[in-house]
Amino acid sequence: GQQLNQSPQSMFIQEGEDVSMNCTSSSIFNTWLWYKQDPGEGPVLLIALYKAGELTSNGRLTAQFGITRKDSFLNISASIPSDVGIYFCAGQEVQGAQKLVFGQGTRLTINP
Amino acid sequence: DAGITQSPRHKVTETGTPVTLRCHQTENHRYMYWYRQDPGHGLRLIHYSYGVKDTDKGEVSDGYSVSRSKTEDFLLTLESATSSQTSVYFCAMSGGAGQPQHFGDGTRLSIL
Numbered sequence: 001g002q003q004l005n006q007s008p009q010s011m012f013i014q015e016g017e018d019v020s021m022n023c024t025s026s027s028i029f030n031t032w033l034w035y036k037q038d039p040g041e042g043p044v045l046l047i048a049l050y051k052a053g054e055l056t057s058n059g060r061l062t063a064q065f066g067i068t069r070k071d072s073f074l075n076i077s078a079s080i081p082s083d084v085g086i087y088f089c090a091g092q093e094v095q096g097a098q099k100l101v102f103g104q105g106t107r108l109t110i111n112p
Numbered sequence: 113d114a115g116i117t118q119s120p121r122h123k124v125t126e127t128g129t130p131v132t133l134r135c136h137q138t139e140n141h142r143y144m145y146w147y148r149q150d151p152g153h154g155l156r157l158i159h160y161s162y163g164v165k166d167t168d169k170g171e172v173s174d175g176y177s178v179s180r181s182k183t184e185d186f187l188l189t190l191e192s193a194t195s196s197q198t199s200v201y202f203c204a205m206s207g208g209a210g211q212p213q214h215f216g217d218g219t220r221l222s223i224l
Binding site: 030035040041042043088096097103 | 145154155157162204
């Protein structure tokens, strides 16, 4: 099935550093979503983007919907230990059943 | 997400036995989804529902069936479980019309 190209697959950073990850697709989406998953839990929605070019923040998180509608990035500023987890991007169909296409995830590890 | 719960959270069973996983939501959302999550594959859609008694197949539907007799409940059944169906299963819901999906906390299923 279709999958988004998410990079990097993993990141090892020091506490306090900024983080950047991105997703690209060969298809156009009208909605981009970013989720975070902690061990033993389901993905939790961080940011939803609905318009090409849109830049949205949620605390230390900032995400942008690419102008071409084929890509998106997520930045985390001044990382803290609770940012550890797996981050997923997802493109959502607007028509029909609102199905999601997921990236493979970015595993973030933070050294204190 | 407090509005969506999955049961059981963990299950161990033997090959060839039937298994039913339950997803319950309290948001009166129209759309519900079942995913499986496996290392190296990310989240893959098994089946989804766009209303009571309205369901359709996702990308990995072989060996699975679903039922939705009430808006709040979406059941996933493995008629005769196989070891390849060992996975973590997630349910999600969406209100539709571009609204993002929200996930349950998952069911870890082991088939021996």
